[in-house]
Amino acid sequence: MRIYILACFLCVCLTASGTEKTLLFQDSFDRDEPQAEKEQIGNGWTSNSVSRAGGNKQVDLRDNTLHIKMHATADHAVSVKHDAEFKNGIVELRFMLEHPQDVLGLNFADLKLKSVHAGHLFKVDIGTRKTTIADLKTGVMDLKTRELRLAKKVSPQLLAELATKRTTVPHPLKTSTWYSLTVSIAGDKLDVVIDDKAVASFQSPGIEHPTKRTLRISVPKEVVIDDLQVFAVTD
């Protein structure tokens, strides 16, 4: 009995494959801001609304969910971030795209990694028509590659190599509909499951980076999320 209680407290459980799944962080967003007009997400979340949107509110706790909407004055997608460090892990959440152009981005970052721009390791973008997985660490966010791209000096060879760093899978989603999402990272492989359906899978060296330290939810337009959980998975 004591062991059972301890296991529940640590939120550790065994998966079907015999690995250990440990809850690192969760948020159900069942709260309101202390001051409704201000962006006060709480529970350790931060955003780029001050640096990129002139301090305008872009993230709103509403109806026990988290509404994220890029402000008209912002010069960059909204980035809502929380630390949760793992090597292999799982991110689960529910999301809703209310408009055909909306995209939910999950960006995995290690801000201590200085060989890439802004800690970018890899990302998953989910839109109403397609899902994309991209290795950014050994792809477009590698500093040398980024410099060449900004200078428009990308060689045909590099361009061909960069094309191998991402995959895009057509996968239509309905607007104004809640979906469950599971993103699993194991070694150099990332799997995307939406409503229990395997949607996309990708293998690339950047995914195997040993320390995914920060989850950044990237929203270039508007997204609603709820019930987010981040797990570490260990053998």
Ligand SMILES: [Ca+2]
């Ligand atoms: Ca909720």
